[in-house]
Amino acid sequence: MKSIQFIEGKVFNPDGIEINATLHCNMACKSCAHLSPLFRKTNAEPESVRRDLEILSRSYHASYVKIMGGEPLLHQNLVELINAVAASGVADEILLTTNGTLLHKSPEALWDVIDRLELSLYPGRIPDADKIESFKSRADLHNVKLLINYYGNFRFSYSEKINGDNDLVQDVYDTCKMAHLWHSHTVIDGMLFLCPQSVFIPQQAVAGGWNNEVDGLRIIDKPGFAETLYQFLTRRQPLKACHYCLGSVGKLHLHTELRKGEWRPLGEYEDLVSREFLEVCRKDIAADDGCLLSSERYLRE
Secondary structure, X not given: OOOOEEEOOEEEEEEEEEEEOEOOOOOOEOOOOOOHHHOOOOEOOHHHHHHHHHHHOOOEEEEEEEEEOOOHHHOOOHHHHHHHHHHOOOEEEEEEEEOOOOHHHOOHHHHHOOOEEEEEEOOOOOOOHHHHHHHHHHHHHOXXXXXXXXXXXXXXXXXXXXXXXXXXXXXXXXOXXXXXXXXXXXXXXXXXXXXXXXXHHHHHHOOOOOOHHHOEEEOOOOOOHHHHHXXXXXXXXXXXXXXOEOOOOEOEEEOOEOOHHHOOOOOOXXXXXXXXXXHHHHHXXXXXXXXXXXXXXXXXO
16 A cells, blocks of 8 residues: 655655545435535636646655546636646646536547546446447547446445544544545645544535634644644544544445435444444454446557
């Protein structure tokens, strides 16, 4: 398992830093980890993102920037946003991830500004065979690495009822793939977060919520920031959001879409957590979570 490195005064993420092009989505998947069904239309502003990432790049570098959502193809200026991200120099590659439902409408210019594309496809929303073939052709034409993931299951991602068992909070944090395996660092509104859930849970899942400064780190250009950032990203103490988050060990359920008004999860925290899978992840944090059915890779030779 690759880990966060601190080398010559700079933090290096072997995986990808995440930018949410949008917070809203055209799907309402039960247990969406980004809580997208609860957000109104919200688009990232390209210049603000560029400025934040440019400052961050002086102390931090990632293998790739993951442009996601919500559904990123709902962003009306997505190409401009991606160009702004690339200009920051914070990562080596640009990865776009999408549910694929709008990809056939995307401009050719979009394929020119990305290095990798991940399609996350869900039952009942899978593009037809002709569209899939057209995606492969466009990826080949533009030398874009294409990964198609077919999902059949989700895991519950959070509870609106607090987990009062501090030992369980620590266990969920220690086995969290987002924080410790995938290094899903998220930048939004001038702040860097260890994981996306620590952004969205206080905004939508908890009555009254709390300030971003509680679980996030403000991006600044000052001596010593890189050291502070490294300590933040390798912390052993759970975040406040971890008291509501199920990390990687929510109970497994079939993927389904709900009406947005019916989306909020029901049940106590204890009813949503899988103790069995928690024990599996204690032994191997990289254990298959049971959500992905199959994958197909298309790389230009």
